[in-house]
Amino acid sequence: MRVNRISRARSRTMAGLSVAALTVGATSAAGPAAAEPAAKPKAAPAAAADCSAAYKIEQKLATGTKWTMCWRYDSYAGLVLENISYQPKGEARPIRVLTSAKLAQIHVPYDDGSVEYDDLTGAGFAQGLMNMKPGECPGGTIKTVKVPDSWDPENSNVKGLCTTTRSRGHAYRMQGNSANKVWQKQGKDLLVYTVNQTGWYEYITEWRFQDDGTVNMNVGATGSLAPGDYDAGDGRGWPIGKGAKDYATSHSHNVFWRLNFGLDGSSKNKVEQYDSVVSPPAGGGEAPSNKTTRKKITKELAGNAKNMRWWRVVSTVGKNKDEHARSYEIVPGVTSKYPGRSYTKRDIYFTEYKKCEQFASHNPRNCGAGAGKSVDKWVNGQNLTRPVVWVNSGFHHVARDEDQQPMPVHWQGFSIVPRDVTAMNPLTPPALADQNGHVENGR
Numbered sequence: 001m002r003v004n005r006i007s008r009a010r011s012r013t014m015a016g017l018s019v020a021a022l023t024v025g026a027t028s029a030a031g032p033a034a035a036e037p038a039a040k041p042k043a044a045p046a047a048a049a050d051c052s053a054a055y056k057i058e059q060k061l062a063t064g065t066k067w068t069m070c071w072r073y074d075s076y077a078g079l080v081l082e083n084i085s086y087q088p089k090g091e092a093r094p095i096r097v098l099t100s101a102k103l104a105q106i107h108v109p110y111d112d113g114s115v116e117y118d119d120l121t122g123a124g125f126a127q128g129l130m131n132m133k134p135g136e137c138p139g140g141t142i143k144t145v146k147v148p149d150s151w152d153p154e155n156s157n158v159k160g161l162c163t164t165t166r167s168r169g170h171a172y173r174m175q176g177n178s179a180n181k182v183w184q185k186q187g188k189d190l191l192v193y194t195v196n197q198t199g200w201y202e203y204i205t206e207w208r209f210q211d212d213g214t215v216n217m218n219v220g221a222t223g224s225l226a227p228g229d230y231d232a233g234d235g236r237g238w239p240i241g242k243g244a245k246d247y248a249t250s251h252s253h254n255v256f257w258r259l260n261f262g263l264d265g266s267s268k269n270k271v272e273q274y275d276s277v278v279s280p281p282a283g284g285g286e287a288p289s290n291k292t293t294r295k296k297i298t299k300e301l302a303g304n305a306k307n308m309r310w311w312r313v314v315s316t317v318g319k320n321k322d323e324h325a326r327s328y329e330i331v332p333g334v335t336s337k338y339p340g341r342s343y344t345k346r347d348i349y350f351t352e353y354k355k356c357e358q359f360a361s362h363n364p365r366n367c368g369a370g371a372g373k374s375v376d377k378w379v380n381g382q383n384l385t386r387p388v389v390w391v392n393s394g395f396h397h398v399a400r401d402e403d404q405q406p407m408p409v410h411w412q413g414f415s416i417v418p419r420d421v422t423a424m425n426p427l428t429p430p431a432l433a434d435q436n437g438h439v440e441n442g443r
């Protein structure tokens, strides 16, 4: 966010601290956060989340699905979720999905070219963790988070991590022509979120774990537009005051996520890209035809979303009860891609795991001379055996009158959806469990 020095000091109650102070605290990002339990085994993750109770999130949803994970708090990334496992009813053991998941940058360039921010590594996103009262974590639990390298050591313990559950409407409905019964289920989600103030903005980082195995990652921006920016010219902003006054400067929020998959407990995963080509009706056919082809992504890739294109990450060790390899599909959200920087030019990056590669731009860790500081530089032809997935979701924020006051939350993000993780719908009622593939008994 745009932060003039005065507004930051005011909003943070940390007057006198500057960007320089952030740099001092930077080193600990290279190691585990102070709050992280010591001696956590790195290799061969166990099926269940292996962390102490204080850092465990475990939720069995009303529909029988259980999600388990560990959390920690990083001095740049904020909330980091680790060892995320999914266990629908009918599965004897938890199924590991992700080794780690976190935000990897929020890049905010302004349309007048005056400035750009890297909110995570350069503007104190993690430091801005906000206290929540029970009212903004309805029905849930608010955990206390110790902010590492706190700019404000006396207030480094923040009641800042909400875990709760929410209904999402129909998980499914089926009646058909002949059935005399309606099969329907209302889906339930586990929600995990923090609020981080960065300048005048407040970002809600939300992780939503559905009982059908889908995970939604979204960032919502709210708070307030920065009043110091009501000075834009034509084509660079939008008037939000009376008449042709108070032109708030337009800007982009380019949010990056970093997902380290660990399907079935193994970091060795495969990546596939699928594309479809539609052809006009031919050979007496009535309708256009469509051919979908798979491309194995064996080397690092900087990819672009495209109509009818999708990717999936495939387990090399686990199969479902239909003998199909388990996988997770990456489903992009609505995005407005910002072409201004090398790292914002692509929608997705698949890189070979390297410990120092943690942030999509202005990576604070040392990857060696000439290694580059952004994710696009790390796509350099390596074989992809332990893929890390970086997703870039852009939002071009042209302010509107409704943005005052407070600014309504605007969301951006994407999902990962299970593909063949279970042999059937994980919420299938027992009476329909024989309908795997062909339908039995003439139904």
Ligand SMILES: [Cu+2]
Residues within 6 Å of the ligand: 221, 251, 253, 397
């Ligand atoms: Cu904005």
